[in-house]
Amino acid sequence: MTTFADLGVPAPLVAALAADGKTEAFPIQQDTLADTLSGRDVLGRGKTGSGKTLAFTIPLAARIGGALGGGSRRAGRPLGLVLAPTRELATQISAVLAPLAEAYGLKHTTIFGGVSQNRQVAALKAGVDIVVACPGRLEDLMQQGFVSLDAVEMTVLDEADHMADLGFLPVVTRILAKTPEHGQRLLFSATLDNGVDKLVKRFLHNEVLHSVDEATSPVAAMTHHVYEVAGADEKKRLVEKLASGTGRRILFMRTKHHAKKLAKQLSDSGIPAVDLHGNLSQGQRDRNLAAFSSGEVRVLVATDVAARGVHVDDVELVIHVDPPAEHKAYLHRSGRTARAGSEGDVVTVVLPGQQSDVKTLLRKAAITATPVAVDADSPVVVALVGEIAPKVAPAPRQAQQQQGGGRSQGANAQRKREAREARGGADAAPRRARRDRSGRPDAKTTTRTPERQVRESHAAPEARGGAASAGRTNRRAQSSGSARPIRVGDVVRGSGSGAGRRSGR
Numbered sequence: 001m002t003t004f005a006d007l008g009v010p011a012p013l014v015a016a017l018a019a020d021g022k023t024e025a026f027p028i029q030q031d032t033l034a035d036t037l038s039g040r041d042v043l044g045r046g047k048t049g050s051g052k053t054l055a056f057t058i059p060l061a062a063r064i065g066g067a068l069g070g071g072s073r074r075a076g077r078p079l080g081l082v083l084a085p086t087r088e089l090a091t092q093i094s095a096v097l098a099p100l101a102e103a104y105g106l107k108h109t110t111i112f113g114g115v116s117q118n119r120q121v122a123a124l125k126a127g128v129d130i131v132v133a134c135p136g137r138l139e140d141l142m143q144q145g146f147v148s149l150d151a152v153e154m155t156v157l158d159e160a161d162h163m164a165d166l167g168f169l170p171v172v173t174r175i176l177a178k179t180p181e182h183g184q185r186l187l188f189s190a191t192l193d194n195g196v197d198k199l200v201k202r203f204l205h206n207e208v209l210h211s212v213d214e215a216t217s218p219v220a221a222m223t224h225h226v227y228e229v230a231g232a233d234e235k236k237r238l239v240e241k242l243a244s245g246t247g248r249r250i251l252f253m254r255t256k257h258h259a260k261k262l263a264k265q266l267s268d269s270g271i272p273a274v275d276l277h278g279n280l281s282q283g284q285r286d287r288n289l290a291a292f293s294s295g296e297v298r299v300l301v302a303t304d305v306a307a308r309g310v311h312v313d314d315v316e317l318v319i320h321v322d323p324p325a326e327h328k329a330y331l332h333r334s335g336r337t338a339r340a341g342s343e344g345d346v347v348t349v350v351l352p353g354q355q356s357d358v359k360t361l362l363r364k365a366a367i368t369a370t371p372v373a374v375d376a377d378s379p380v381v382v383a384l385v386g387e388i389a390p391k392v393a394p395a396p397r398q399a400q401q402q403q404g405g406g407r408s409q410g411a412n413a414q415r416k417r418e419a420r421e422a423r424g425g426a427d428a429a430p431r432r433a434r435r436d437r438s439g440r441p442d443a444k445t446t447t448r449t450p451e452r453q454v455r456e457s458h459a460a461p462e463a464r465g466g467a468a469s470a471g472r473t474n475r476r477a478q479s480s481g482s483a484r485p486i487r488v489g490d491v492v493r494g495s496g497s498g499a500g501r502r503s504g505r
Helices: 011-019 027-037 052-064 087-103 118-126 135-143 160-165 169-177 196-203 232-242 256-268 282-294 327-334 355-364 379-385 411-422 450-458 461-479
Strands: 042-046 080-083 108-111 130-133 154-157 184-188 208-212 222-228 248-252 273-276 299-302 315-320 344-350 371-373 492-494 500-502
Touching: 011 052, 011 087, 027 042, 027 052, 027 208, 042 052, 052 080, 052 087, 052 130, 052 154, 052 184, 080 087, 087 108, 087 130, 087 282, 108 118, 108 135, 118 135, 130 135, 135 169, 154 169, 160 169, 160 196, 169 196, 184 196, 222 355, 222 379, 232 256, 232 315, 232 344, 232 379, 256 273, 256 299, 273 282, 282 299, 315 327, 327 355, 344 355
Parallel strands: 042 184, 042 208, 080 130, 080 154, 108 130, 154 184, 222 344, 222 371, 248 299, 248 315, 273 299, 315 344
Antiparallel strands: 492 500
């Protein structure tokens, strides 16, 4: 057993790690810590769940808090920078970094989009030692002049291949170009394709490569299952059965809409579930992930936004309700279980017509699993689910407030009501005639005196019709300017009321 103390980790960090139950280093930490603590540039390649986050947060805290630190903090000029592709991963890194930074009295903050920048700007102005950021929001704040990277001594780029998949490499390149050329740089990536190799060549100097397993290798402690179902109804019942166990489960969907819908269906059936996808605000994401992490709910229904960076302990089952489109996504999804040496199961649910695509997917991911035709009551499913958790009655949803028709409680509305009551009450107040946009009184609200109503009721319909016809004739005459004389060929049509008009033919 190799301990962190054996690898040269400073005593304050060894104590902080021990307080969190971490005493033994994992392979990627054993391989990289000697070089990273000495200031070398490192290119780390490792499978998901291998412990990469500690592999760079330990040297980051040790060097910024030790050899590279000193002096007072300066507003908007951090000494350490970590770039991550997603908000979830940035939050996860910050949580791992927090006790290590505290051991040296370092301040750190997270910067990402989807939330107001005010708190982030305030933290930068107060002075921070380490920034954990997503590229987009960080560049925005750089352009606004709230942060400068000219004092950064150590830069970490995590999940570089995922940044390439998301199209962030141009932004990352611009950000890295703003850091000092001879600062220490650590880059962690599962693969070196899609332009990641260009970052390595440009920004890493005399780097040391450390690779733990192949980029696409599965985790040894992970058991894979392929369950084929006869149709959509059978799939729905199977997914509900797989989600009904007592341990934590993560269910992956292709779309945000289907993730939200499935979480609601499971909750309504007595299986508490929350969703995690791109349509949620950062506050909603944090609350749902906190509920899943604390055990308040056992099921997380997510899109691929959760496939990287979300590390929740003791996830015993990952279910590909919708198989992913490519093999790297399969491995990253599956990596939410069997992390850091623990065991876990992965189930892929296959509908008729998906067998060929799933077979190709597993072959590229180097996964060997024999497809099995099942339903919700099959013995293999019952054995995998294990003990069934008690059903939980769904919490009543708050009725949506109806729009309109209510009584305003604003101060201005209350003053108006009090004024009407002072004049004798709202019922006694005369109703003022409304006017439309042309300025004419609204016929529905115009107040008619009793005398006028009597006159209108006794008026002859013929007279009203004749007056209307005459009015139309007068308006036509006015609109045409001066009437031309009657010519040969004109057809003159008469009306019963004596008004005439010409056809103009």
